[in-house]
Amino acid sequence: MVKDGQQYMQTWPMQKQLYTMFPEGRVIAATKLSITVMPALAVLTVAIMLNAQGYEKLPQAIAIGAFFMSLPMQGLIWLGHRSNQILPPSLKAWYLDIHHKMQLQGCALQSPKAKPKYRELASLLKTAFDELDKAFTKRWM
Numbered sequence: 001m002v003k004d005g006q007q008y009m010q011t012w013p014m015q016k017q018l019y020t021m022f023p024e025g026r027v028i029a030a031t032k033l034s035i036t037v038m039p040a041l042a043v044l045t046v047a048i049m050l051n052a053q054g055y056e057k058l059p060q061a062i063a064i065g066a067f068f069m070s071l072p073m074q075g076l077i078w079l080g081h082r083s084n085q086i087l088p089p090s091l092k093a094w095y096l097d098i099h100h101k102m103q104l105q106g107c108a109l110q111s112p113k114a115k116p117k118y119r120e121l122a123s124l125l126k127t128a129f130d131e132l133d134k135a136f137t138k139r140w141m
Contacts, residue, residue: 002073004119005031005080011122013129024082024122031075042068083119095121098128107131 009031012024019025042065049061087095099112107127113120 001080001084002076003080004083005076005078008079008083008119008122009076011119011126013122013126015125015129018125024079024118027075027078031072031079034072034075038068038071042066083117083122085118087116087118087121091121092116095124098124102128102132105132 008024009028012028014025014028045068046061046065049057049064053061095116096112099109102109102124109124109127
């Protein structure tokens with residue numbers, strides 16, 4: 001699940017047009033920030049607690065440090081779970097519409113899935129934003 005979350009985080013296009021439609025952009029930004037910040041914050045918190053309250057508070061300090069270290073994992077697990085969910089009917093129709101329009105534009109795509117998941121939508125949107133011009137993709141949003 002964590003590995004799926006990492007792949008989904010790399011695949012999802014970070015475009016401002018998608019921020020209002022999907023929570024992925026915000027979750028990915030928060031997860032990336034927590035991956036860089038939380039290890040240092042965990043060590044700093046444990047050190048300050050041990051320095052201020054002594055080693056008798058070691059179990060509480062370790063628990064707080066473990067909590068801070070778990071935050072990036074929570075984001076990755078959420079992204080992994082989301083990537084494996086099947087698209088709801090409204091998004092499935094949108095996925096098929098975008099797939100059809102991209103094929104008409106000459107994009108080399110795999111055939112659409114019968115039950116597409118969010119990871120297929122992410123891959124399709126990434127391809128659309130990478131290969132098609134901005135005027136064409138703006139009409140979809």
